[in-house]
Amino acid sequence: MYSPHSRLGWNRRARGGDELKTENFLRGRRGIQLAVPERQALELGLSEPRLAPARQTLIRRGENVSQSTLLVAGYVGRYMEDREGERQLVALHLPGDFVDLHAFPLQHLDHDVVAISDVAVATISHAALTAITAELPHLTRMLWFSTLLDAAMHREWIFRLGRLDGPGRVAHLMCETALRLAAIGIGDGREFPLPINQGDIAAACGLTNVHVSRVLKSLRDTNLLAVQGNQVTLLDPAALRRIGEFDPQYLYLHDGVSTP
Amino acid sequence: MYSPHSRLGWNRRARGGDELKTENFLRGRRGIQLAVPERQALELGLSEPRLAPARQTLIRRGENVSQSTLLVAGYVGRYMEDREGERQLVALHLPGDFVDLHAFPLQHLDHDVVAISDVAVATISHAALTAITAELPHLTRMLWFSTLLDAAMHREWIFRLGRLDGPGRVAHLMCETALRLAAIGIGDGREFPLPINQGDIAAACGLTNVHVSRVLKSLRDTNLLAVQGNQVTLLDPAALRRIGEFDPQYLYLHDGVSTP
DNA sequence: CGCCCTGTTGACTTACGTCAAAACTAGTGG
DNA sequence: CCACTAGTTTTGACGTAAGTCAACAGGGCG
Numbered sequence: 255m256y257s258p259h260s261r262l263g264w265n266r267r268a269r270g271g272d273e274l275k276t277e278n279f280l281r282g283r284r285g286i287q288l289a290v291p292e293r294q295a296l297e298l299g300l301s302e303p304r305l306a307p308a309r310q311t312l313i314r315r316g317e318n319v320s321q322s323t324l325l326v327a328g329y330v331g332r333y334m335e336d337r338e339g340e341r342q343l344v345a346l347h348l349p350g351d352f353v354d355l356h357a358f359p360l361q362h363l364d365h366d367v368v369a370i371s372d373v374a375v376a377t378i379s380h381a382a383l384t385a386i387t388a389e390l391p392h393l394t395r396m397l398w399f400s401t402l403l404d405a406a407m408h409r410e411w412i413f414r415l416g417r418l419d420g421p422g423r424v425a426h427l428m429c430e431t432a433l434r435l436a437a438i439g440i441g442d443g444r445e446f447p448l449p450i451n452q453g454d455i456a457a458a459c460g461l462t463n464v465h466v467s468r469v470l471k472s473l474r475d476t477n478l479l480a481v482q483g484n485q486v487t488l489l490d491p492a493a494l495r496r497i498g499e500f501d502p503q504y505l506y507l508h509d510g511v512s513t514p
Numbered sequence: 515m516y517s518p519h520s521r522l523g524w525n526r527r528a529r530g531g532d533e534l535k536t537e538n539f540l541r542g543r544r545g546i547q548l549a550v551p552e553r554q555a556l557e558l559g560l561s562e563p564r565l566a567p568a569r570q571t572l573i574r575r576g577e578n579v580s581q582s583t584l585l586v587a588g589y590v591g592r593y594m595e596d597r598e599g600e601r602q603l604v605a606l607h608l609p610g611d612f613v614d615l616h617a618f619p620l621q622h623l624d625h626d627v628v629a630i631s632d633v634a635v636a637t638i639s640h641a642a643l644t645a646i647t648a649e650l651p652h653l654t655r656m657l658w659f660s661t662l663l664d665a666a667m668h669r670e671w672i673f674r675l676g677r678l679d680g681p682g683r684v685a686h687l688m689c690e691t692a693l694r695l696a697a698i699g700i701g702d703g704r705e706f707p708l709p710i711n712q713g714d715i716a717a718a719c720g721l722t723n724v725h726v727s728r729v730l731k732s733l734r735d736t737n738l739l740a741v742q743g744n745q746v747t748l749l750d751p752a753a754l755r756r757i758g759e760f761d762p763q764y765l766y767l768h769d770g771v772s773t774p
Numbered sequence: 775c776g777c778c779c780t781g782t783t784g785a786c787t788t789a790c791g792t793c794a795a796a797a798c799t800a801g802t803g804g
Numbered sequence: 805c806c807a808c809t810a811g812t813t814t815t816g817a818c819g820t821a822a823g824t825c826a827a828c829a830g831g832g833c834g
Contacts, residue, residue, distance in 0.1 A: 460676030
């Protein structure tokens with residue numbers, strides 16, 4: 255039987271009742287803290303988290319949306335499709351990310367939002383966000399900031415696709431994901447859980463799954479990277495950063511973050 | 515002698531004295547209009563435009579910035595460099611674009627900003643922007659909106675690099691540029707001035723200039739696209755949109771815009 | 775057990791990169 | 805007006821990374 259609750263460890267956490275939906279929001283980034291009333295305004299506006307199974311499409315391209323989605327647990331991807339239905343991943347979201355905050359000003363989405371793992375998501379209405387922008391300028395700037403982080407990652411992905419070869423693209427993706435996850439307390443920056451398959455990596459890196467298989471094999475054979483099941487291990491982080499030309503500046507993590 | 519004034523037609527326009535620096539800001543997008551006090555707040559905060567020659571680097575990656583730049587006339591590119599100094603263009607900016615508004619929340623840039631043609635740029639201090647976000651929520655949302663348009667274009671560029679071949683990438687770039695320029699009254703959506711060389715196209719499309727030359731030749735030979743000197747002509751817009759898998763929805767142009 | 779999904783491997787094709795030379799263009803100065 | 809230069813663009817020959825097609829191997833699960 256399908257039971258996302260247990261897979262997410264959700265029962266345990268939700269049962270406490272005092273768990274914050276926004277606990278990971280902007281966590282570890284630039285040391286920015288939200289003031290208590292700001293966090294309260296967000297928490298009050300957010301719905302109770304709902305659960306969705308892996309592979310479910312949460313929002314479809316073009317839909318008119320009147321609310322935005324905060325990812326509380328699990329992984330979400332944003333995809334664009336070409337004419338043949340081949341998917342290009344344009345963003346990978348981790349717990350604490352606002353997945354489609356940009357839909358608040360833009361009002362509709364130019365891509366699909368898909369659950370990669372089982373997920374828990376909370377929503378906030380655009381009316382509530384309008385109220386926040388009217389009353390809480392600093393929080394508004396922080397929300398703005400979080401969409402700009404997405405844009406900075408978009409740029410890095412453009413670079414990845416435009417200037418790196420297969421192994422470089424995969425290395426870059428894994429370096430980025432390792433650091434982002436470490437910033438929210440998942441993994442140690444070297445080893446982390448990532449429930450995606452080679453097709454997802456291919457969709458992220460602009461490669462075919464056959465080629466991703468070969469690239470992963472070569473990274474494995476040279477003791478740089480291990481992807482087994484849902485566990486990713488950066489065996490040689492320095493080498494991966496070199497071939498992925500990875501410089502984490504664009505992630506705006508605060509200074510103290512571990513970068514093994 | 516270097517004279518950007520005349521090349522930009524700047525003398526004529528500046529001489530009037532009543533010309534608006536923000537005249538193209540968000541023009542043609544979603545039919546959004548700024549209220550008079552909003553436009554005034556922007557205009558008051560903006561410096562007198564200054565001129566810079568083509569190829570000048572306006573802002574360097576990593577610099578701490580305390581002001582943001584509005585492009586008044588000319589073309590500007592945002593570039594990231596790989597280890598060998600090869601450039602990847604991550605954004606192309608047209609008159610009316612805020613080139614680095616994202617530096618207001620982010621505080622530094624993860625890429626270089628370079629003049630592609632001779633340009634005129636005005637700046638606004640981040641202090642002035644902070645005041646705007648404190649007092650003018652609607653204008654703040656519009657500024658936010660404009661950075662989200664950039665992000666939407668970033669996503670489309672990711673798609674372009676990840677899923678299209680050489681001719682498709684060039685076609686997509688030219689379709690996008692044609693529409694964006696038409697929206698601010700430059701060209702008719704079929705033919706427009708674009709003072710870039712094949713190296714710039716290569717930097718935008720993740721190709722080498724040699725290959726761009728071949729791609730342009732093939733598009734020329736099949737009567738799809740002509741790039742001669744600084745003039746670009748979409749000879750067969752429908753075909754170009756097809757091979758570039760171009761759907762202008764993401765540009766959020768208002769309905770009435772011409773799409774030949 | 776048998777199915778489906780994901781990953782692996784091999785043989786072959788192709789788009790694009792690399793290197794290098796030549797043609798063309800525009801600007802400069804005699 | 806022509807010669808000189810520097811920056812583009814074009815063309816050719818050749819190499820290579822990645823795509824395609826297809827068969828097969830493993831694993832998890834009903």
